[in-house]
Amino acid sequence: MTVFTLDVRGVTKRFGDDAAGVEAVRGVSLAVKPGEIVLIMGPSGSGKTTLLSMMGALLKPTEGSIHLDGIEISALSERRLPDIRLRQFGFIFQDFNLLSALTVLENVSIVAELGGLARRPARVKATALLSDLGLGERLDFLPEKLSGGEKQRVAIARALVNDPALILADEPTANLDSKIGHEVMNLLRRIAKDQGRSVVIVSHDQRIRDVADRVLWLADGRFTDVVTMATDPICSMSVERERAVSAERDGETFFFCSRGCREEFLGGLVPWARSGHEFAGWPRIAAALFARRHAASGGRGRGHEPTRRPSG
Amino acid sequence: MSATLLLARRNLGRNRCRLVASVGGVALALTLTLALDAIYAGVANQLTTYIDRAGADVWVAQAGVRNLHMVASWLADSVTDEVRAVPGVAGVTSILYSTDTIAARDERAVAYVIGLPADPSIGGPWNVVEGSDRVARGEITIDRGFARKAGVSIGDSVTVLGGEARIVGLSEGTANLLNSVAFVSFDDFRATRGGAPVVSFVLVRVVPDASPEAVAAAIERQVPSVTAQSRADFSAQERRFVMDMSADVISIMNVIGFVVGLAVVALTVYVATLARRREYGVLKALGARNTALYRVVSAQAALSVALGFLVALAVTGVIVLVVPRTGLGLELSISAASLAKVGLFAIVIAALAAILPVRQVSSLDPAVVFRRGTAI
Numbered sequence: 001m002t003v004f005t006l007d008v009r010g011v012t013k014r015f016g017d018d019a020a021g022v023e024a025v026r027g028v029s030l031a032v033k034p035g036e037i038v039l040i041m042g043p044s045g046s047g048k049t050t051l052l053s054m055m056g057a058l059l060k061p062t063e064g065s066i067h068l069d070g071i072e073i074s075a076l077s078e079r080r081l082p083d084i085r086l087r088q089f090g091f092i093f094q095d096f097n098l099l100s101a102l103t104v105l106e107n108v109s110i111v112a113e114l115g116g117l118a119r120r121p122a123r124v125k126a127t128a129l130l131s132d133l134g135l136g137e138r139l140d141f142l143p144e145k146l147s148g149g150e151k152q153r154v155a156i157a158r159a160l161v162n163d164p165a166l167i168l169a170d171e172p173t174a175n176l177d178s179k180i181g182h183e184v185m186n187l188l189r190r191i192a193k194d195q196g197r198s199v200v201i202v203s204h205d206q207r208i209r210d211v212a213d214r215v216l217w218l219a220d221g222r223f224t225d226v227v228t229m230a231t232d233p234i235c236s237m238s239v240e241r242e243r244a245v246s247a248e249r250d251g252e253t254f255f256f257c258s259r260g261c262r263e264e265f266l267g268g269l270v271p272w273a274r275s276g277h278e279f280a281g282w283p284r285i286a287a288a289l290f291a292r293r294h295a296a297s298g299g300r301g302r303g304h305e306p307t308r309r310p311s312g
Numbered sequence: 313m314s315a316t317l318l319l320a321r322r323n324l325g326r327n328r329c330r331l332v333a334s335v336g337g338v339a340l341a342l343t344l345t346l347a348l349d350a351i352y353a354g355v356a357n358q359l360t361t362y363i364d365r366a367g368a369d370v371w372v373a374q375a376g377v378r379n380l381h382m383v384a385s386w387l388a389d390s391v392t393d394e395v396r397a398v399p400g401v402a403g404v405t406s407i408l409y410s411t412d413t414i415a416a417r418d419e420r421a422v423a424y425v426i427g428l429p430a431d432p433s434i435g436g437p438w439n440v441v442e443g444s445d446r447v448a449r450g451e452i453t454i455d456r457g458f459a460r461k462a463g464v465s466i467g468d469s470v471t472v473l474g475g476e477a478r479i480v481g482l483s484e485g486t487a488n489l490l491n492s493v494a495f496v497s498f499d500d501f502r503a504t505r506g507g508a509p510v511v512s513f514v515l516v517r518v519v520p521d522a523s524p525e526a527v528a529a530a531i532e533r534q535v536p537s538v539t540a541q542s543r544a545d546f547s548a549q550e551r552r553f554v555m556d557m558s559a560d561v562i563s564i565m566n567v568i569g570f571v572v573g574l575a576v577v578a579l580t581v582y583v584a585t586l587a588r589r590r591e592y593g594v595l596k597a598l599g600a601r602n603t604a605l606y607r608v609v610s611a612q613a614a615l616s617v618a619l620g621f622l623v624a625l626a627v628t629g630v631i632v633l634v635v636p637r638t639g640l641g642l643e644l645s646i647s648a649a650s651l652a653k654v655g656l657f658a659i660v661i662a663a664l665a666a667i668l669p670v671r672q673v674s675s676l677d678p679a680v681v682f683r684r685g686t687a688i
Contacts (some may be wrong), residue, residue, distance in 0.1 A: 053679045056597070058679045083598065084597035085567070085598065087599070091598060101325070101588075106318065106322075114599060
């Protein structure tokens with residue numbers, strides 16, 4: 001049986017009871033596996049933020065249920081929700097939402113303290129996290145002295161400090177320039193894949209598709225399109241499985257950005273694609289080609305699971 | 313330091329203007345209350361100076377007279393001997409007393425006028441800094457502060473009890489905000505009263521090791537129609553009488569101080585909470601319980617008030633030190649009771665000031681974090 005970190009079942013959110021009431025989310029279902037990155041996209045007013053608020057236990061659904069690690073959080077009383085939010089969720093916001101009066105270290109350690117850690121271990125843990133994220137030299141800085149990317153990394157450290165199962169990110173790259181946005185995206189990817197945490201991102205940013213495992217399109221409160229992402233084994237680009245050209249090899253299906261890549265794949269041996277990005281045994285030409293294209297793509301798209309799946 | 317206290321401290325410290333306004337407002341309000349108490353306590357102390365320094369262990373007055381200020385006490389001359397005969401009494405001095413106006417040149421001042429016998433063992437001025445501490449007929453000893461103000465000195469005349477008296481001595485420590493103490497001859501004083509064989513008070517010294525209270529009780533038992541009190545009791549009655557007279561003023565000023573302090577702290581804590589409303593929402597979204605946020609808000613109010621209280625203490629301390637040196641004749645005194653009262657004020661102010669923001673925090677929707685605002 002598949003274990004889901006988050007399981008949203010037929011959730012509806014209605015604001016107002018009378019005829020003028022609005023259904024922001026309508027019968028939405030979604031299951032997120034451990035280590036999976038789900039990107040929810042959609043136009044403004046489509047219900048993305050409402051859905052994210054419900055997934056984060058900040059808002060109760062009118063109908064349906066939300067389960068986190070097997071617990072129906074949508075049925076919990078308000079009294080129990082703060083603990084769930086503190087320990088099970090990590091929130092990342094577009095506006096960073098750091099506490100302006102506290103230093104970088106304090107912004108992270110205060111959440112650990114609220115989570116039950118004593119002051120000293122909370123600071124030690126926060127320091128380690130921030131150092132891992134390259135902020136070891138900024139511990140005593142106030143948020144106003146940080147760049148946008150640094151602020152978002154502090155927010156990510158804060159989201160991780162209580163070891164949550166699920167990270168909920170609301171437009172995490174919206175206030176960042178392209179380069180920093182990529183850094184943050186790859187950081188989220190690393191968190192999901194290395195630490196096995198599930199990540200749900202709500203965003204308009206098309207670039208995030210590169211790191212997502214699944215892309216869901218929300219319109220008028222409903223999912224209207226589901227796209228599963230894969231990485232082209234030749235050029236490393238992110239491709240939508242449903243729209244990509246594919247090829248089968250040894251009972252597995254691979255996806256490509258173009259016929260050219262597919263031809264290259266079929267024409268040469270790319271054993272790395274089946275052995276977890278190992279380069280051993282890869283023909284020299286294919287390796288050189290990959291290196292060139294990978295550099296040209298700015299490093300995007302690294303880290304998707306090799307785009308194979310058992311055929312049939 | 314707990315996380316909530318740290319946040320409260322940082323929230324306060326980050327906005328210096330708001331901190332100064334908050335702490336300054338509380339300090340101002342509490343200083344108002346403390347200083348007023350100190351002034352009244354000082355004045356009360358000064359008002360009892362004559363009672364405390366006259367040298368009497370027991371004061372004997374007309375029946376029912378229990379203090380000096382604004383009273384008239386008349387005892388038959390014979391009472392002096394009757395009191396002298398009570399066991400435990402070592403010596404007696406009878407004085408005449410009235411509140412009158414002393415005038416010299418264009419200066420007029422209210423004074424306790426004491427009619428002293430020619431050679432009093434007690435009851436006379438205790439700190440004569442110039443001239444004589446004895447007064448004969450037609451003579452007077454006055455407070456040096458009044459003499460300075462009026463521009464008179466030894467040998468000059470002042471008007472008192474409807475006649476003229478020549479200054480023979482200048483004393484110190486015999487003036488307060490309301491009046492000074494002047495000493496004239498017993499015979500002059502009696503003459504202004506038509507020579508009636510009466511005295512105002514009999515001042516009693518008790519024998520060594522005798523209890524003034526016990527001697528006072530014995531006097532009341534043996535001498536009819538008198539009220540006898542130990543110096544401590546008489547002084548306490550005097551102080552209570554003066555404080556009762558001014559109780560309404562003190563109460564009004566206390567209420568004003570309390571309301572001003574409460575308004576300032578409540579407003580600043582409320583505004584501070586409002587300014588950080590989004591951040592409280594973030595904390596709520598991250599999992600902070602309402603109680604944790606209440607602690608932050610309450611700690612902010614408590615810190616503001618505690619700092620304000622300390623500043624008020626310091627300012628009042630400076631006032632207490634400086635004012636007596638200004639020549640106003642004012643002596644200020646901070647009492648433990650006053651400190652306790654103002655401390656209680658401060659606690660109540662902090663508690664009330666936190667109520668409004670706490671309600672605001674409790675009703676805060678954590679989903680506010682998803683509304684777009686200024687990136688922090």
